[in-house]
Amino acid sequence: MKLVIGNKLYSSWSLRPWILMRHYGLAFEEALVPLDRPDTKARILAHSPAGKVPVLIDGEATVWESLAILDHLADRHPDLPIWPRDVAARAHARAIAAEMHAGFQRLRAALPMNLGKSYAHVDRGEGVAADVARVVAIWRDARSRFGAGGPYLFGADFGAADAMYAPVVTRLDTYSWPVDPDIRAYMDAVLALPAFVEWREAALEEEWVLAHDEVDEEPIAVYRRRGV
Structure with missing residues (x-):
């Protein structure tokens, strides 16, 4: 492939x-x-x-x-176990993955994925806050209903739904979005996944800068090993 x-x-x-x-x-x-x-x-x-x-x-x-x-x-x-084995869990996973694919435009626009920097949390408007609140509700609901036995949305197996929301995890981390401990624990599990660590290490070596994904704010930390 x-x-x-x-x-x-x-x-x-x-x-x-x-x-x-x-x-x-x-x-x-x-x-x-x-x-x-x-x-x-x-x-x-x-x-x-x-x-x-x-x-x-x-x-x-x-x-x-x-x-x-x-x-x-x-x-x-x-x-x-890319999708959960249980029929109800699998239906739920597909629904929330599709919601991620189709929605949350305000969050995407205001919090572009940028693994090379961290920013302080600031008020980014009601629309962004509403999108984040919906994402948090999705994560908490999946974890409470199907997440027993592991740190991911549907338990022990990192699956398609987690992959769909992984960039949102990075966004909330990059922009220092305040979350409750249970949500932070889920985020930390995704950020610690060896596959994500490998991706991020490679990202920090890149030389390219995409201006439209660089917010016009002073970062509180810069992690890139090359570029700016």
């Missing part, structure tokens, strides 16, 4: 299938296309008619859109 992704420092959609594939030890070739460069669109179009990352090439199958890639991986590897 070949997974085409964007910059690891910023590309939230690319993180989603990558972290799941790496977590489960699935063999794949990584092809990173730097975003917002003159040749970016053409290079991605060579792999996907949508012209966006991520894209998974698996033999004759070409799959774009993060959620579709996760579903394809679940089809290809039914032995893996």
Whole structure:
């Protein structure tokens, strides 16, 4: 398999299938296309008619859109708990993953994924606060109903729903969003996942800067080893 992704420092959609594939030890070739460069669109179009990352090439199958890639991986590897085994839990996981895929635009716009810096918490408006409150409610509900036996949304197994929300975990961490201890524990579990640690270490080595994903604020910490 070949997974085409964007910059690891910023590309939230690319993180989603990558972290799941790496977590489960699935063999794949990584092809990173730097975003917002003159040749970016053409290079991605060579792999996907949508012209966006991520894209998974698996033999004759070409799959774009993060959620579709996760579903394809679940089809290809039914032995893996990518979706929960229990029917009710699996339905719930698919519903919250789809909600993440389709929503939370205000959160995405105001809190762009940026693994290289941390910022102090500031009031970012009622819309962003409402989006964060909904995410927190989703996490807490999944954990309370299905999370017994492990630190993730559906228990011991890091799955597709966790992968879909992993970039939001990084956003709340980057922008120092205040959360209750149970939510912080879930976030810490995702941030400590070896696959995420590997992704972040590679991200901090990148030289590219995407201006539209750099908020106009003074960071309280800078982690990047290269660039600015």
